Amino acid sequence: MSSKRGAASMRLDSGSVFAGYTIERILGVGGMGVVYLAHHPRLERLVALKVLSDNLGDDDRVRAKFEREAALAARLDHPNIVPVYDRSGTDADVLWISMKYIDGGDAAHLLKRLGGPVAAATAVRLLADAAHGLDYAHQHGVLHRDVKPANILIEHGDHGAERAVLTDFGIARALDDAETMTGTTATFAYVAPERFLGQQADNRADVYSLGCTFYELLTGRTPFPRLEQAALIAAHLNEPPPRPTLAHPGLPQGLDAVIGTALAKRPGDRFATCGALAEAARRVLTDLQRPTVVPPYSGPHPTYSGPHPNYSGQPPNYSGPQPIYSGPQPIHSGSQPIPVNQPIPAGPQPIPANPQPFYSGQPPIYSGPQPGQPFGGYPTPPPRPRKSLGLIAVLAVIAVSIVTAITVGIVVVKERSGPATVASPTPSRTTTTAPSPVAIQLLDDGVRIGSANAPKTIDMFNEPICPACGRLLNGYGADIERAIQSGKLAVQFHLLNFLDSSSASGNYSTRAVAATRCVAQSGAATVYLKTYQGLFGQSFQPLEKGATDHTDAELAELARTSGAAAATTDCIRSGRLMDLARATAAQGYALLEKLQRGTLSTPAVFSGIAQVDTTRPDWVTGLN
Structure with missing residues (x-):
């Protein structure tokens, strides 16, 4: 059979000849035509022969375009692209293309x-x-x-x-x-x-x-x-x-x-x-x-005596958040696209209008860390009173006497001024299990940092322009990071944007959320913590209804000084995660509404559905 019109519409039988190829059998049928396993008598090898539907050759524009594109495809030489051996000529009634036969299926x-x-x-x-x-x-x-x-x-x-x-x-x-x-x-x-x-x-x-x-x-x-x-x-x-x-x-x-x-x-x-x-x-x-690991904190132990978040009554009856947006959180690469066209206008995204601020009045005066400083930065608490050394010595003598009376073993007593040593016949062994590594995980409504099997997880809600949020983060940052590193605590950070309208630019809070999402997508937990903390530094955090806030370039510089890579800072400068930031903040707000019924306030911390009393100096250690 020669390559005449109708060859694709009527199936080629085994043993028939088309365009010099002997048909073995059909490999597959698709919308564009039929693929045959065929044998080329001169090349002595099997090929995949795609014979396109005959009506595709009726249009001269299609034929010309096919010839041009097939010629381009034939020049591609890559191990992950099927080589093109031959194609139909300009005078063929039916369009076809022959390729290397891949025997593993698709x-x-x-x-x-x-x-x-x-x-x-x-x-x-x-x-x-x-x-x-x-x-x-x-x-x-x-x-x-x-x-x-x-x-x-x-x-x-x-x-x-x-x-x-x-x-x-x-x-x-x-x-x-x-x-x-x-x-x-x-x-x-x-x-x-x-x-x-x-x-x-x-x-x-x-x-x-x-x-x-x-x-x-x-x-x-x-x-x-x-x-x-x-x-x-x-x-x-x-x-x-x-x-x-x-x-x-x-x-x-x-x-x-x-x-x-x-x-x-x-x-x-x-x-x-x-x-x-x-x-x-x-x-x-x-x-x-190989999760991202947060190094242990070695700074001072801070204290905090700030106000209690507005909360009263019993914890709300809550059985899990119902997010208003259930899509995944995108991640981005720092590489640039191969020449692109104008982006498609974004479709409608039903995100609630910004709610009213959670608090009012003048922001309290406080001092926090400079951008890029590690968690913690408030004064070290006064030293605990030292116990009497004499009392300790008496208790030690009593303990030794009791052990001597009840322990089966050899007791060696030295001079009165020296210590007493108890030799046990079966010395015990203590096995220490290292905590699981700390990982960073993107959530629909925030970012989780902590071991995957941490026994306690808390939700922390903050707003970039809220000074009290900075006081809480800076005051207890060391405790929080120590608990995370020990594997005892995981923290789900929810950064909200309800004070956008109170910022000089009108969208600073959303841009801060977008910046932290760029950092989180890099997978660097330490950089995320430092950048998040830096947002609330005294010299960085904008005031509510202030005359200025920060540009995307300044947010990118904060991330850079915290250790972010160039791809992350490029993400922040581009502003490409703004839509994602709005959706993330909206879902965080929806979760806070479910947890904190009535008057909402930030900062707010929840352990499950119970709000944590953050006015207690030991509120972090008390979680363990």
Whole structure:
């Protein structure tokens, strides 16, 4: 059979010849055509021959674009991209392309064979391979536009090694002009929102599709499973990214943030490259075994005698927060996107209007640490009264006498001026278990710092312009950090923004929340604590209704002096987490409303549903 019109619409039989290739069997059928396993008589090797639907060749524009894109794809030479061997000529009635045959099947068949998700480590490995190929193609000016499990082939190498390789580069873009005849050439389940809106797509559209693919590998289902095409498009445009841990509870929570960023509605809020997405996922799995550790605190022991937060009555009847936004918290890479277009305007995000301030009156005068100083900075408490040495000596003699009377062993008594030693026949052994490492975890409504198995977790609510919040943090920072380091305490920090309208810029509190989110996403617990503390320093914290506050550049400098890396300070200067900051603060506020019924105030600390009396000097140590 020659390559005449109708070859794709009528299946090619085994043994038939098409474009010089002998057909062996069908490998797969898709919306664009049929893929055959074929044999080239002169090359003496098997190839994957994709014969496109014959109606795609009817439009001269489509044919010209296909030739151009196929030529670009044929030049791609990368171990994670399927090599293109040959393609149809300008005079062929049916469009076709021949590629290297990969014998391991594709990721879609792998999911079907398993009947569910692949292991997280396998998913991250396949993600990384695909990301390498995609970034290479993007650097050479080629977009894929149809990234999905069916286009990620699995190649079996020597010694059982596997790697993922991408196929169908450029074909979807070449066939976009034919969408009105065939439906979209890409699969709706993986298409970025900007493509539905008819906006020009760049490499971050492939980032979105790769994120959808990664979600399916992790959970065994697509991000937005919908029966109706219109409902699926609406979900991509309007619904928040799904959390993989809800579909597969055994997954690490950090993957929620990875998917949340990859599937952000606006391209500018996504990872800048596919490699950045893969690296973030890899880091989540690595951090499970190697969490960020907060070094022990060696500074002075502070005291605090500030006011009690406004709270009275019994703890409210509370059975867990009902967040107004259930999406994951995105994370960002410091790398820049490959030439991007204007970001898509953000869709409506129903966030409550800023509530009235929790307190009124003149802010109290206090002194706190300078930006970048460690937790703690208030005076050391007066030394405890020393007990009588004579009394201690008497008690020691009595204790020794009692031990001597009841202990079976040898007692050696020296001169009256020397100590008495008791020799035990079976000396005891004390085993000390080191506390679990301290990790930082992104929450929908804040940031958690502490050991994963800490026996006590508290929620601390603060506002960047609230001076009393700074007094509490600075006064008890050393106690808090010591308890965290010992593994006895975890703290969930909730930074709110209800005083935005009282700041000089009108949005300082939200920008401070965004800055701390940038720091938290770096995974550095120590840097987060120092930056958080620095926000409340006497020389840094703005006054309510003050004439000035701080720019994003100044917030970035605070983070830098606290130890933040360049990628983190770039995140702060860009202001790209402002929408996330508003959502985070709104959820923190909603949680505080549930915990602290009636008159709300900050600072506020809760252990479970019970508000902690922070006027007690031992309130931190009393939690243990």
